Amino acid sequence: MRRACRQGATLVLMVAALVAAPAGATARSDAEAAYALSRHYRGLTGLANDPQRAREELERAAQRQHLRAQVELAFLYLNGMPPVQRDLDAAYRWFLVAARRGSVAAACQLGDFHQQGWGGAKQSATLAVGWWQRTAGSADGCAAHSQFALYRAYLKGEGVPRNGARAMAWLEKAAESGDVRAQRALGRAYERGEGVPRDAGLARHWLRKSREGVAPHDDHEHDLPSFAGPLLFQKLAPFQPNRPPDGGNRP
Structure with missing residues (x-):
């Protein structure tokens, strides 16, 4: 008291x-x-x-x-929290404002918005890659998400020319940055010799890392939540990067 x-x-x-x-x-x-x-x-x-x-x-x-307020307001509209309804258009506008003023967290989210065409964002793999490239080298917590997104982009040739070597380089960066999806994918790559020399020891290392702190029933084949914003909204449903949130405004 x-x-x-x-x-x-x-x-x-x-x-x-x-x-x-x-x-x-x-x-x-x-x-x-x-x-x-x-x-x-x-x-x-x-x-x-x-x-x-x-x-x-x-x-x-x-x-x-107020930059921090702009970022938090964007996440508030993204996730929805009574009495605020989920509003992807408003979330996109505030993320864009904050990213242009230097917010790395906002820029990370813009990559996902442009990838999926959510809210008022133009669906464009090229624009998505541009935002991820801006943030992948940062010290921000969302860098690992951008690194993994770039791995996928180079692997599939979406927004950039297909390039297996660059894809694996981004995958390794994402794994080293702690992205669980990247750690599992890298472990499987070493296990199968896909894009890297087959190495049972490294395969075990990265697969073991991917399971640290993850409940046994969790399915790694599905995308884990992306960077979910300030701790203020950590109680909200996490943002899923490859599927539009349920309810609210859909693009």
Whole structure:
């Protein structure tokens, strides 16, 4: 209880300080204040839980160019969370805004949107590859997803010329980055000698890695959830990269 009170007091002081900022910093201060309030009303201070007010404040912060708010709002529309309905058009618009301002997480998602043609995104393998290439070399947690997507693109010749060597190079990067699908695929490749020399030891290594932390009944043949956004929305249904979410707006 004391901790919650301290968090609430800190929030009040922070918002007051932001609102009282110099005139030249008014827009930025207003955005920070709105974002802080959105976190407060989402229950992150332990003092309030008002999803409708949280969404309103998050949208206000996003409209005032708060980058993190823009990304979180995009994921909110992507996944849907009462009282917000899933809206792929709105999700795409906010991901695009955030990606153009430098968000790697948003850029990762745009690759999937263009691959499938979701929301207002033009279905284009070339555009999808372009976004994945922008993010595959980053230190962001979604890099492994982009690396695995590039492996598939080069393997199938979608958006880029078919190139087995490049496909395997991206597969190895994705496996080393921790993508479970890539680890399993690489293990099978070493097991069968497909694209790499047959190597029973490396096959066992990567197949074992792919099973670490995965329940025995999980089916690796199906795609695992892609990067699912900020921890704020970790309780939501994960985003499936190769199938449109159920319900909501479908392209």
